[in-house]
Amino acid sequence: MDVRLERLSKSFGANPVLKSLDLTFPERRFVTLLGPSGCGKTTLLRIIGGLDMADEGTLRIGGVDAREIPAHKRPVNTVFQSYALFPHLTVWENVAFGLKMKRVAAAEVERRVAAVMEMVEIAEFAGRKPAQLSGGQKQRVALARAIVNEPQVLLLDEPLGALDLKLRKQLQVELLGLQRRLGITFIYVTHDQEEALVMSDRIAVMRAGRIEQVGDAEALYERPRTRFVGQFLGSVNLIDATVVRRDGQQAVVQTEVGELRVDMAGQTSPAALQETFTLAIRPEKVTLCPPTEAAGENRVRVRVEELIYIGSETHYILRAGAQTLSVEMMNVKVGSQGFDIGQDAAVYLPPGGLIVLDD
Numbered sequence: 001m002d003v004r005l006e007r008l009s010k011s012f013g014a015n016p017v018l019k020s021l022d023l024t025f026p027e028r029r030f031v032t033l034l035g036p037s038g039c040g041k042t043t044l045l046r047i048i049g050g051l052d053m054a055d056e057g058t059l060r061i062g063g064v065d066a067r068e069i070p071a072h073k074r075p076v077n078t079v080f081q082s083y084a085l086f087p088h089l090t091v092w093e094n095v096a097f098g099l100k101m102k103r104v105a106a107a108e109v110e111r112r113v114a115a116v117m118e119m120v121e122i123a124e125f126a127g128r129k130p131a132q133l134s135g136g137q138k139q140r141v142a143l144a145r146a147i148v149n150e151p152q153v154l155l156l157d158e159p160l161g162a163l164d165l166k167l168r169k170q171l172q173v174e175l176l177g178l179q180r181r182l183g184i185t186f187i188y189v190t191h192d193q194e195e196a197l198v199m200s201d202r203i204a205v206m207r208a209g210r211i212e213q214v215g216d217a218e219a220l221y222e223r224p225r226t227r228f229v230g231q232f233l234g235s236v237n238l239i240d241a242t243v244v245r246r247d248g249q250q251a252v253v254q255t256e257v258g259e260l261r262v263d264m265a266g267q268t269s270p271a272a273l274q275e276t277f278t279l280a281i282r283p284e285k286v287t288l289c290p291p292t293e294a295a296g297e298n299r300v301r302v303r304v305e306e307l308i309y310i311g312s313e314t315h316y317i318l319r320a321g322a323q324t325l326s327v328e329m330m331n332v333k334v335g336s337q338g339f340d341i342g343q344d345a346a347v348y349l350p351p352g353g354l355i356v357l358d359d
């Protein structure tokens, strides 16, 4: 079942929180709402779940206007970061609660609860109370309690936010597997960019109540349209550029580090048509080379200012005049990588790795 928003808006008093959102969550896909704290993610999830109402615009769930479906009848369930389990009920009773409320026959409750508890691997805790579980186990109970109702759409509000990194990574993989097996639409809220990249078929980046950009992980990472998206999804080097000449799909720009050739094919930002714009390049797209290789197109002489060795990679902070560049290189050579603090070096900025950004 898909979920569609058209010009959806919501204010709390004089404070507009969602500003005319247009967005589709396709059927059976894993879509993530990614954005900083306070950008409106939870509010949007609450509106889809029927816990809150939009002021304007439409919300359709499976093609039906959501105003015609009361909250308890929506084919939607929510998993909250806080788990929201009933403390006085056992794990089994927590999972069975929704079905009992719907007066599902006892034998079917038994069957469905057993199947779901098996699926999320909590069968052995059936008789325990929530207080006797770890955070990860509680989260599995919360998941079981939502999916036992067989929703067509599952809303997940930072469900892994309270867990430590290792458990979070493990549950990320499990959640993905679950989504594929259940074949239902997942709408997942997080402010963790890595989690969004790992899990989503599609990511909608939100900023102050608006959708800034929508795309799959690769499109958003490789082709951010704005500075906000570029910086929110990983790190970028930003370079001010003024166009010197254009030649078909190529442009030559003047920058703080000299002239650079930029591949203009595939640039998605409207700023690509302007005469001045900001260029971005991801640190791992820049190649660090010996100073003897400083001559030639898109090559820049630099000095190594800082060097952070992290095992598989080394991160370098480099200076070229007033411009600072960060570069991340895999440590593919055995032994020293050959660059030290204070040393002269050169970098190559590939024309295809330079991204034109808006704002």
Ligand code: ATP
Residues within 6 Å of the ligand: 012, 017, 035, 036, 037, 038, 039, 040, 041, 042, 043, 044, 191
């Ligand atoms: P976080 O990641 O911190 O949970 P979020 O993106 O989910 O943030 P929301 O919880 O949707 O953000 O809140 C968006 C804005 O709306 C915030 O400025 C918040 O203070 C405000 N807000 C949320 N709920 C209410 C409410 N019931 N009354 C008034 N303002 C509210």
